[in-house]
Amino acid sequence: MKSAARWIEAWNQWWFPQSTGLRLAVCRIVVVAAQLFVFMPFFQPSLAEHLVLLRGPTGFVEPQWMIALLAAIPGAGFVFTPIFMTIAYFATIGAGASTLVGFRTRVSAALFALGTWFFVSHAYSYGEEHHAEAILAIFLLLLALSPSGRRLSLDAVRRRRDAGAPGTVGTAVWPLKLVQLLLAWSYLSNGVAKLAFGGLEWMNGYTLQTYMLQDALKWDLPLGVWLAQHHALCVWLSVATIVFEMTFVLAVFVRRVRPAYLAGGAMLHLGIYLTMGAIFFQHIVLYACFFDVERGAAQPSGRYSPSSAGHSP
């Protein structure tokens, strides 16, 4: 029993330390701004492209669960129409803007997450799906489930006017820790899959040359075509990739190694983009969850304090 109590205490200390909510607020602004101003307009299908998909000859190929659900309950004739999609698209942008400035933050974040999930799910219901948006979309949902508007928001200004300066809460860090672990999980399970399916042979250099050549030719990327012709370099890059993916989890628990892993991850994703055209900039943006802007500021001991854990505006 004593041992179980110690585990629970350690769990609570890790997930629910006291925080002013500043870290979460900064991440809210960074991630929502990136989704609104970078990913939605430049890296995700536009409204026009969604409407083209909608007009496809045979409808969905492999509908995602959310799309299947919406097609069944309100009905495909209601949801999957140009007028509904157009209204939903602009409502999503509006909810994103509202989340960004922190107006009715949790409700806005819920709507923004819902809209983002809807449009990504729609794009991935036509026979292809990608991973890049997954963790970012989960983070948007977490903003709705946590006190993400407690700081740096219109909500905070209004609350301060009415009730004075806010204290600390124990529920403003867990979304950041969860994103850190999800990122680590994405890398680790990717590394494990490579070793399980390809074995150590995955690092023979030929593997990376093949994948790189395939994508570089498909997307017309001269750097990728050039790099794919250098076997020794591809061996080293393969080894570095596996080491990075299998050990990224250290960045979650060992603060000293964090800068090296985040810089390495940013370089990895940028390199993959330039040589293979795969876009994982969402992961780089989510690295914001590793930065502790409250550290050194007026932060209490960081220990779990259940007396305020439940108060999450």
Next chain:
Amino acid sequence: MSDLPTTETTVTRRITAFLLILWALHVVPVVQEMRGPRQTTWPVMAWGMYRYAHRPPVEITESRVSVETTGGGRRVLEPQDLGLQSYGFQRLYAGPIARGDTATARMLGNRFRRATGAPEGDIEAIVVLSIRYRLTGAGLIADTTFGRFPYESP
């Protein structure tokens, strides 16, 4: 936590339950992937990308699919023509057709007809152009092969 008032621990307990459920959801596709079928339910997916090893020689094949009409014209198909995106088109149609799958070629013709409203008998054949790139000591070498699949309306 047992000596704490219930209301103060309720939130953290709910979050804990949420975290455990979310983790379980993330473990399932990875385990599933190891056993064979790949789970593609967004956003909780198996993360194994580019996971198979390749041996030399380094070679890849690109496929371009066209529709040949009765008048002798030929139209290169783009994924958008069929209401698809790039990888979906490659995975569902171009890849299998390049490997000689006649049934998929017929399905593609049917889909194209529905998409464009092409009249019956207007499509003569589905043609696939496969370009095989091979990396050699002298650089990249490409050779091309054609496949032609006569099409009959269903």
